[in-house]
Amino acid sequence: MTQDELKQAVARAAIGYVVDGAIIGVGTGSTANFFIDELAAIKDRIQGTVASSEATAERLKKHGVPVFDLNDVDSIAVYIDGADEIDAQGAMIKGGGAALTREKIVASVAKSFVCIADGSKLVDTLGKFALPVEVIPMARNAVLRELAALGGQPKVRTKPGSDEPFVTDNGGNLIDVAGLSITDPVALEARINQLTGVIAVGLFAARGANVCLLGTAEGVKTLS
Numbered sequence: 530m531t532q533d534e535l536k537q538a539v540a541r542a543a544i545g546y547v548v549d550g551a552i553i554g555v556g557t558g559s560t561a562n563f564f565i566d567e568l569a570a571i572k573d574r575i576q577g578t579v580a581s582s583e584a585t586a587e588r589l590k591k592h593g594v595p596v597f598d599l600n601d602v603d604s605i606a607v608y609i610d611g612a613d614e615i616d617a618q619g620a621m622i623k624g625g626g627a628a629l630t631r632e633k634i635v636a637s638v639a640k641s642f643v644c645i646a647d648g649s650k651l652v653d654t655l656g657k658f659a660l661p662v663e664v665i666p667m668a669r670n671a672v673l674r675e676l677a678a679l680g681g682q683p684k685v686r687t688k689p690g691s692d693e694p695f696v697t698d699n700g701g702n703l704i705d706v707a708g709l710s711i712t713d714p715v716a717l718e719a720r721i722n723q724l725t726g727v728i729a730v731g732l733f734a735a736r737g738a739n740v741c742l743l744g745t746a747e748g749v750k751t752l753s
């Protein structure tokens with residue numbers, strides 16, 4: 530099976546976690562895109578969605594799936610999204626797709642988080658994938674120095690084909706921290722959250738995934 534077929538398989542399996550009549554939180558990225566395409570087929574069963582990025586909102590709307598502003602909904606039954614890395618406890622690195630802050634906000638409201646990923650995303654220890662941190666632009670270099678002091682190799686993410694800093698949907702910049710071996714994800718998440726100028730860190734550990742659907746050659750495996 531190709532990686533795309535594995536992503537499609539988990540996206541299809543995630544439909545089993547959609548709650549009828551409810552608001553569904555929808556993630557960002559190629560695996561989440563497969564899920565959006567599956568969700569479109571059952572859109573009449575749900576009240577609507579909250580999107581974690583402009584790109585996701587656009588794709589949902591193209592399919593005719595209602596998209597609500599988070600401020601206009603009281604609750605989200607389930608949040609379904611991909612990850613860059615996930616461990617056996619459900620802690621994740623997210624943000625390779627630059628949407629980590631909105632993903633974290635939507636996930637924080639959702640009653641349950643279902644992570645969908647191909648099997649290559651499961652790791653013993655988080656950190657091989659550079660950890661994304663969203664920052665207020667004026668604090669970019671100050672936060673970069675603080676992150677270097679934590680032992681990693683931080684680098685400002687740039688716009689494709691340019692030396693200018695990448696700008697997120699929120700007007701923030703991103704720093705990717707390579708070279709970390711994250712043995713205590715909850716503690717590192719709390720520590721980076723405390724740095725002044727940080728908007729959000731792409732460690733989802735204090736609120737990790739409740740369920741992970743992993744696409745493997747032997748079929749979809751469920752970790753919970």
Ligand code: ABF
Nearest residue numbers: 558559560611623624625626
């Ligand atoms: C989102 O999409 C992000 O948090 C993560 O960075 C990325 C995973 O992308 P893909 O599904 O394309 O591997 O979930």
